[in-house]
Amino acid sequence: MNQSRPTERISDELQGKRAVVTGGSRGIGAAIAQRLFNAGATVVTAARNPTADAPSEANFVSADLSTPGGVREFADAALRILGGVDIIVNNAGGVRTFPNALDIEEDWQYTMDINFLAAVRLNSALVPSMIASGGGVIVHLSSIATLSSHPLLLHYAAAKSALAVYSKGLAVQLAPQGIRVVAVSPGRVATPGADEALEKMSAHLGDSTELDSETWVGDIPLGRIGQSHDIAEAVGFLVSPRAAWITGSTLSIDGGQSAAL
Known part of the structure; x- marks a missing residue:
């Protein structure tokens, strides 16, 4: 089975659209930014630091989106560059450590800030x-x-759950203004961030077996780890006019893993 990136020509269906993609310097975010640019959008991305994976065609803004001030500075910069916004992709996220579920301190607060509140603040x-x-x-x-x-991922799961619920409520609130809100729920995707998280989790557990994304395929019905372009293609569709009657939904993109649970 050919798992290579799709090569068919992408249309100009986003021509003239102005898009913001957070966490756009690598992995899924970089793939989404590239996909939107390829469809004709002008794109501004944000992350703490640029990387070689960041799309050269996107306007990059260095920003710490885990803080209210960082979000505000990025929003101001994006509006200066674009003059307005038609598409927002809140992709920034991740974990730094794996705290005890009862430790409601810095690690929990950071995880809520970057995975949930960054989106709330940027949308505002x-x-x-x-x-x-x-x-x-x-x-x-x-x-x-x-x-x-899983206890080690409880803070991350809680933050992403809050984001999914927020998406539904926001979709209802903004529908009269012609704004659609959708959520995408990726499964195991091979990205630098995911590999780093697995490495940290392995070290935390003291497991002698090295964990990497390719070892986590046993419960994925399609039999492979996802790739960044799998997610980017779905996002490209969801922000396009072809998805004009889709709002308030969450799309699972996980090779069938959630269906098998």
Whole structure:
């Protein structure tokens, strides 16, 4: 089976659209930014630091989205560059450590800030511009972790669960303004961030077996780890006019893993 990246020509269906993608310097975020650019959008991305994986065609803004001030500075920069926003993809996320579930301190707060509150804050800053433009689309990157109760990922799962619920309520609130809100829930995707998290988890557990994304395929019905372009293609569809009647939904992209649970 050929698992290579799709090569068919991408249309210009996003021509003239202005898009913001957080966490866009590598992995899923970089793939989404490239996909939107390829469809004609002007793209601004945000991350703490640029990487070689960041799309050269996107406008990069260095920002710490785990803080209210960082989100505000990025929103201001994006509006200066774009003049308005039609598409927001809240992809920034991740974990730094794996605290005890009873430790409601810095690690929990950071995880809530970057995985959930960064999206809430950015939407608050940019949606007025979107309303003024007559509508738009917001995509939130949730996670299959919302179906898990693994103690080491409880903070991450809680934050992504909050994001999914927030998406539904926001979709209802913004529908009269012509703004659609959807969530995407990826399964296990081979990205630098995912590999780093697995390495940290392995070290935390003291497991002598090295964990990497390719070892986690046993319960994926399609028999492979996802790739960044698998997620980017879905997001490209969801922000396009072809998805004009989709809002308030969460799309699982996980090779069938959630269906098999």
